[in-house]
Amino acid sequence: MSTRHDGINSRIADRLAQKVGQRRYELWIQPSVQLDYSDQDHTLRVAVPNRFVAEKIRNDFSDELRQAARAEAGLDEQGELRLDLCVEPDRFARQSDTARPNPLRDNAAAGSTPRPQSPSRRRDSGDAAPATSFRHRFEDFVVGPCNELAYAAALSLADTGPEDNNPTSTGPLFLHSDCGMGKTHLLQAACRRVRERQPQARVLYTTGEQFTNEYITAVRSNTLDTFRKKMRRLDLLAVDDIGFFANKEKTQQEFLHSFDHIELSGSRVILASDSHPKLIKKFSDALVSRCMQGLVVQLQAPDQATRLSLINRLASNRGLVLQSQLDELVAAHAGRSVREIEGTLAHLHALATLAQPQGPTRLVNRALAEKLFADQRQLAAKRPVRFTDIQDTVCEHLNVPIAQVAGSSRHRMVVLARAITVYLAKQMTTLSYPEIAAALNKPSHSTVVTAVQRMTRQLEDNQPMLLPGQPDATTPVQLVEDLRRRVMQNVAA
Numbered sequence: 001m002s003t004r005h006d007g008i009n010s011r012i013a014d015r016l017a018q019k020v021g022q023r024r025y026e027l028w029i030q031p032s033v034q035l036d037y038s039d040q041d042h043t044l045r046v047a048v049p050n051r052f053v054a055e056k057i058r059n060d061f062s063d064e065l066r067q068a069a070r071a072e073a074g075l076d077e078q079g080e081l082r083l084d085l086c087v088e089p090d091r092f093a094r095q096s097d098t099a100r101p102n103p104l105r106d107n108a109a110a111g112s113t114p115r116p117q118s119p120s121r122r123r124d125s126g127d128a129a130p131a132t133s134f135r136h137r138f139e140d141f142v143v144g145p146c147n148e149l150a151y152a153a154a155l156s157l158a159d160t161g162p163e164d165n166n167p168t169s170t171g172p173l174f175l176h177s178d179c180g181m182g183k184t185h186l187l188q189a190a191c192r193r194v195r196e197r198q199p200q201a202r203v204l205y206t207t208g209e210q211f212t213n214e215y216i217t218a219v220r221s222n223t224l225d226t227f228r229k230k231m232r233r234l235d236l237l238a239v240d241d242i243g244f245f246a247n248k249e250k251t252q253q254e255f256l257h258s259f260d261h262i263e264l265s266g267s268r269v270i271l272a273s274d275s276h277p278k279l280i281k282k283f284s285d286a287l288v289s290r291c292m293q294g295l296v297v298q299l300q301a302p303d304q305a306t307r308l309s310l311i312n313r314l315a316s317n318r319g320l321v322l323q324s325q326l327d328e329l330v331a332a333h334a335g336r337s338v339r340e341i342e343g344t345l346a347h348l349h350a351l352a353t354l355a356q357p358q359g360p361t362r363l364v365n366r367a368l369a370e371k372l373f374a375d376q377r378q379l380a381a382k383r384p385v386r387f388t389d390i391q392d393t394v395c396e397h398l399n400v401p402i403a404q405v406a407g408s409s410r411h412r413m414v415v416l417a418r419a420i421t422v423y424l425a426k427q428m429t430t431l432s433y434p435e436i437a438a439a440l441n442k443p444s445h446s447t448v449v450t451a452v453q454r455m456t457r458q459l460e461d462n463q464p465m466l467l468p469g470q471p472d473a474t475t476p477v478q479l480v481e482d483l484r485r486r487v488m489q490n491v492a493a
């Protein structure tokens with residue numbers, strides 16, 4: 001660039017800052033746009049680091065850029081002026097780390113001025129928890145035609161930075177499916193993988209509900225700055241159950257800003273919901289369009305071959321040995337989603353533990369499985385079990401007031417009663433997680449999923465426990481099976 005051009009370029013930039021306002025200028029233009037005006041052919045070349053910024057500049061700033069360039073070049077309204085937007089990541093990558101302040105990063109980490117870096121390059125200290133704090137791993141994910149695209153996209157997002165030129169390296173990854181098909185698993189596996197590759201990477205897994213609650217708390221307690229710093233200085237943001245934002249205009253706006261900051265700084269966003277972004281009720285057009293700028297992938301219910309692989313893998317993870325060809329019987333009876341398959345195996349595990357309390361592995365023979373499925377059929381033939389049948393039985397037996405189970409008490413016995421109620425509701429009724437959540441007055445089903453997971457782990461550990469007012473210790477498996485029997489007796493009565 002000649003000196004004369006540097007002069008006109010910075011004058012165009014100054015004029016643009018006046019037109020769009022200093023804040024927007026510092027957010028969108030100063031860190032990510034380089035201008036180069038040529039008076040030979042009256043072209044303003046606008047270099048940007050990625051497609052996302054290009055889109056943003058084209059949609060929101062092209063008129064202002066034209067007006068500013070016209071004014072500085074002395075062209076009148078009719079004078080032809082071409083705007084040439086070019087994506088030139090190298091030009092931005094080549095700048096030295098300290099050469100140019102980046103207002104996004106300055107905001108996030110007061111006092112330091114690092115340029116955007118991919119997780120693999122970032123070395124600054126963060127509040128990194130160990131990779132193992134994310135429960136799920138790619139290695140445990142059973143891949144079949146129903147989920148292979150989602151798996152490949154999440155893995156690719158976790159394994160490559162934005163500088164790599166592949167379709168998942170720009171824009172967010174949006175996974176959607178019915179409940180229990182593996183979205184959370186893939187989100188957490190991506191977080192874990194990024195953290196394994198780069199232990200200091202700033203990775204956040206959250207849910208739509210948690211984001212909303214934290215945002216509301218931040219507004220009320222006047223700590224919005226801290227909340228924004230936390231959300232915006234991430235290398236990877238994973239938000240599960242983003243449909244929770246439906247109808248929440250302010251939260252959507254706040255999220256959109258975080259989203260823009262994160263992506264503009266070259267970091268990644270992965271989202272999950274039970275619906276396609278266009279079908280989430282009352283999602284703002286801006287949010288839908290941002291979701292659609294990346295890759296939107298649906299996970300389907302597993303086909304028969306994948307179901308069999310899942311059953312064998314999940315059984316072996318639990319130390320269950322299935323008698324020959326029992327996987328097919330389980331596949332025929334377990335529900336449609338992977339979570340329901342897990343639920344059936346958890347039930348078989350509990351029954352096998354009762355039958356053979358000792359040893360690291362447990363044999364599940366055909367008789368045991370047939371007994372379980374026959375009981376389920378018998379139960380279905382009677383009047384269907386209602387949520388209240390379970391809730392009443394559990395509360396009465398554990399001596400917990402019913403109103404507290406639907407409340408937010410963290411008392412040990414209430415938490416136990418709530419966990420057993422939702423666990424049995426999932427096994428003994430046809431209610432979905434969202435329906436169980438509604439029965440408990442919960443706004444989102446993620447708390448119900450967590451309660452079931454907690455109960456499942458407790459059943460697997462099966463540590464003896466002492467209940468108030470009872471002289472002898474019992475085990476979670478004995479307690480749950482006893483309650484299951486009581487519910488069945490009450491329904492039959």
Ligand SMILES: Nc1ncnc2c1ncn2[C@@H]1O[C@H](COP(=O)(O)OP(=O)(O)OP(=O)(O)O)[C@@H](O)[C@H]1O
Pocket residue numbers: 136140141142143147177178179180181182183184185186241273274310338339342433449
């Ligand atoms: N392909 C898979 N291989 C192994 N385990 C799986 C697979 N898909 C799902 N699971 C397991 O099934 C359970 C439910 O999956 P997950 O919670 O990821 O579903 P989800 O789609 O997020 O459901 P929701 O919409 O209710 O949040 C988890 O324990 C998960 O590890």
